[in-house]
Amino acid sequence: MGYKVAVVGATGNVGREMLDILSERAFPADEVVAIASRRSAGQEVSFGDKILKVKALDTYDFSDTDICLMSAGGETSKEWSPRIGQTGCVVIDNSSAFRYHPDVPLIVPEVNPEAITGFSKMNIIANPNCSTAQLVVALKPLHDVAKITRVVVATYQSVSGAGKEAMDELFQQTRSVFTAGQMTMEKFPKRIAFNVIPQIDVFLDDGSTKEEWKMVAETKKMLDPKIKLTATCVRVPVFIGHAEAVNVEFEHPISPEEATALLRSAPGILVVDKREPGGYMTPHEAAGEDATYVSRIRADSTVDNGLSFWCVADNLRKGAALNTVQIAEMLINRKLLKERAAA
Structure with a gap:
């Protein structure tokens, strides 16, 4: 017997991606339920070679469900x-x-399992912002060795x-x-x-946007509260895939060659x-x-112990759906859940 999994928001971009990834990774579920708002009830979504009929969130009973994405x-x-x-x-x-929330873990499996x-x-369990997820995956192996003090990311x-x-x-608009x-x-x-917009989410009192604040707060919570980070978040005319230009200052010296070796051996x-x-990756690829993906690893000669690199990932996958499924896999692999049959 496997697990019963519900996907809430199954008709949205990320919800559909979650269903695809559950199928691709052969998640040990003996039942997967697609759930959305009442107005989407009755719609059909694909799950592997199956078609699921969407159920309404406000009438669904979660008492026999193990995991809700x-x-x-x-x-x-x-x-x-x-x-x-509570169920x-x-x-x-x-x-x-x-x-x-202090009582809710914020997780990227490669970073703070x-x-x-x-x-x-x-x-x-909370999944981080899409822009933060790929950033901390790249920062973690470098921080473990050379200790990051400051990050500047666009x-x-x-x-x-x-x-x-x-x-x-x-x-x-393109048409x-x-x-x-x-x-x-x-x-x-x-x-x-054919434009770029230097605003994602609302502006805060200090002139930053909420998206930029999220990157700061989430990196501190998952990686190290002592890291100083400043971000400029820009929306670009690309359909899928986030890219980041990252500049990092370290407490200890680290060469581009050492950083490359660490990143090559790091998970994810x-x-x-x-x-x-x-010779680098783009969002399209x-x-x-x-x-x-990490590219353009090089020294930053303007600061002591500085490196710059380019980081790219599919925001619907690692930034959202894939990371969520990986967290669910951790719950099972670490035996933090009991199967319904044994419960």
Whole structure:
């Protein structure tokens, strides 16, 4: 007997990706249930070679469900994740609703797997922001050896991070450029087609955006609270895949060659770094892949013990769905859940 898994938000970009990854990785589930809002009930979504009919969240009974993969937005998670956790079902939440809660572990399996044991307080585990997930995967092996003191990162984030409507807006605006059609802007404050927008989420009092604040707070929680980090998060006209230009200062000396060797041997990372035209990864190539790719590893001569590198990943996978499924696999592999038959 396997486990019963519910995917909440199954009709969205990330929810569909979760179903695909559960199937691809042969997750040990004997039943997978697709769940969404009442208005989506009855729709059909694919799970491997099966078709699942979507059930309504507000009428679903989670009492016999082992794991809930939650990807329905922050407000829905705030309302439902604690309720679901109280039934004994463990919620792995992809929203920001509980990332900063002291009783909820924030997990990237390659970075802080030991923190997962704290989930039992609320039966909730948080998945980090997509831009943070790939960053900390790349920083972790370097921090373990040379101790990071400061990080400066500029992100180049695809529109899929803002949902399907944002992807549609990029497509429609791009078409309008070539057909002289009407240019409509609904999801973004400025035109995204053939443009870049230096704002993701709302502005805070200090002039940073909430997306930038998330990267700071989440890196400190998962990696080291002493790390100083500043971010500039930019939306770019790419459908899938986030890229980041990262500058790191260390307490101890570390050469580009040492950093490359560490990254090559680290879990979840692939180094593609040839110093020739095209000898690096781009979001287009990373789409559909599980790895976090690191390229352009080089010394920063403007500071002591400085390195710069380029980091790319599929934000719908490692930034969201894949990381969520990996957390669920950790629960099982570490025997933190009991199978329903034995419960």
